[in-house]
Amino acid sequence: MAVAEVNPAKTVPxxxxxxxxxxxxxxxxxxVHALDxxxxxxxxxxxxxxxGPSGCGKSTLLNIIAGLERPDRxxxxxxxKTIVGPGPHRxxxxxxxxxxxxxxxxxxVLFGLKLINGVxxxxxxxxxxxxxxxxxxxxxxxxxxxxxxxxxxxxxxxARALAPNPSVLLMDxxxxxxxxxxxxxxxxxxQRIWSQHRKTIVFVTHNVREAVCLGDRVxxxxxxxxxxxxxxxxxxxxxxxxxxxxxxxxxxEITRVLKGYVQTEVAG
Amino acid sequence: MIARWLAAAxxxxxxxxxxxxxxxxxxxxxxxxxxxxxxxxxVKSAVxxxxxxxxxxxxxRRLLIGYGLGILVGxxxxxxxxxxxxxxxxxxxxxxxxxxxPSVCWVPLALLWFGQTEAALLFVVVMGTLWxxxxxxxxxxxxxxxxxxxxxxxxxxxxxxxxxxxxLPAALPFLLSGMKQGWAFAWRSLMAAEIYVTIxxxxxxxxxxxxGRELNAMDQVIGVMFIIVVIGLAVDKTLFAPxxxxxxxxxxxARQ
Numbered sequence: 001m002a003v004a005e006v007n008p009a010k011t012v013p014x015x016x017x018x019x020x021x022x023x024x025x026x027x028x029x030x031x032v033h034a035l036d037x038x039x040x041x042x043x044x045x046x047x048x049x050x051x052g053p054s055g056c057g058k059s060t061l062l063n064i065i066a067g068l069e070r071p072d073r074x075x076x077x078x079x080x081k082t083i084v085g086p087g088p089h090r091x092x093x094x095x096x097x098x099x100x101x102x103x104x105x106x107x108x109v110l111f112g113l114k115l116i117n118g119v120x121x122x123x124x125x126x127x128x129x130x131x132x133x134x135x136x137x138x139x140x141x142x143x144x145x146x147x148x149x150x151x152x153x154x155x156x157x158x159a160r161a162l163a164p165n166p167s168v169l170l171m172d173x174x175x176x177x178x179x180x181x182x183x184x185x186x187x188x189x190x191q192r193i194w195s196q197h198r199k200t201i202v203f204v205t206h207n208v209r210e211a212v213c214l215g216d217r218v219x220x221x222x223x224x225x226x227x228x229x230x231x232x233x234x235x236x237x238x239x240x241x242x243x244x245x246x247x248x249x250x251x252x253e254i255t256r257v258l259k260g261y262v263q264t265e266v267a268g
Numbered sequence: 269m270i271a272r273w274l275a276a277a278x279x280x281x282x283x284x285x286x287x288x289x290x291x292x293x294x295x296x297x298x299x300x301x302x303x304x305x306x307x308x309x310x311v312k313s314a315v316x317x318x319x320x321x322x323x324x325x326x327x328x329r330r331l332l333i334g335y336g337l338g339i340l341v342g343x344x345x346x347x348x349x350x351x352x353x354x355x356x357x358x359x360x361x362x363x364x365x366x367x368x369x370p371s372v373c374w375v376p377l378a379l380l381w382f383g384q385t386e387a388a389l390l391f392v393v394v395m396g397t398l399w400x401x402x403x404x405x406x407x408x409x410x411x412x413x414x415x416x417x418x419x420x421x422x423x424x425x426x427x428x429x430x431x432x433x434x435x436l437p438a439a440l441p442f443l444l445s446g447m448k449q450g451w452a453f454a455w456r457s458l459m460a461a462e463i464y465v466t467i468x469x470x471x472x473x474x475x476x477x478x479x480g481r482e483l484n485a486m487d488q489v490i491g492v493m494f495i496i497v498v499i500g501l502a503v504d505k506t507l508f509a510p511x512x513x514x515x516x517x518x519x520x521x522a523r524q
Contacts, residue, residue: 100434
């Protein structure tokens, strides 16, 4: 089976539009060209995975979509409006433990909710509990953050990101620090939640298999400077099992292509 | 828990017993080393005639005002030096320099500026507290993992909200240890000031100590020192320890 290259879904209006986005970072000794002329359209409700080796600018791209960083060149839009800063419609789930240790589990989930106007305290509480239930941690809502395992922490982070009801969820290698078994559980959870709530998800990872398991589309990045190299549609039925043979075929193919780019980089 | 209490009690009983035996052995003159009984007698009589209570009130009031002022000024300044490079290069450097100055060095200046007044004492306490508090606050804010403010920003937190809901709570463990250190410095500064500055507006523990020396009353000197230690311990156990325990439980930094 061949891996098809696809055009981004043109039939649905684009939720996120990135056109000719470039970004440079200035360190004390050199200038890093993090992103080079990246153009990408992501449809409403689409699950897109950005894959590439470390240093390929995929996290930078995610931060730009989140509004945490500004591009040096190019256009970034959400719902047809230029992104000028962070907003409750685009929430980020980080790789590292980003939960606030001075708050309880519930307090963490409430944090983002409290930043939205016009939600009553009762409603906030109800929504926080609903999303904690959704990630299976309602009975831990009064626990302290340090009492949770790594997987549970990331589940809380997911609930925290979902609670303000963003239309776009940006995930920056959220499962990178977890063991394989916990990760597999979370793949199931995230697919279930995505199918129930139809968020637009941009998911950054360096794990090709993970990307194939989760994404409608897998976008391949290469480093120095960070560029989009290829796109792959993953038309597999859901829910997907990361250990399935079909999935392995896609990931083998994508890994092969990826290696080609990395080797070219090394040789060049 | 009871075993720990017993062990601690036993230790202090032994300590006093050793002291008592040393007095009984007549190695040193009783003028230099009074027996624990005569020290206890002094404390008892000073409690009964009210001098100790009055001096403690005077001292603690000065301490609370001076320490309070130090926190009121030091915390915001520490936040400033942590958030602005300009403030770091100016106030930060000043704080770092003055923090190395032992607080008793402020006494001559305070005496010349304010004379023998309450203001002179408060000034010394504030100078003793302020600089270390600025540095502790600055350090606390700088040590916060940047991921916290990023996460908060991504959820729409900005400006003042980020400071009050993220930076301050995240720095709280450092702020608390800074405040604890500030308290210790304030206590030391005040004792130094009270010993050197004789004023008529209030007779503090430091003055009692000073006059104990003038009168060659070693039982008074040791008795007052004992009271000073007890107050320091009591404040630590009642004011700081509960907050520390709460933080340890919340952050999971408790030692088992």
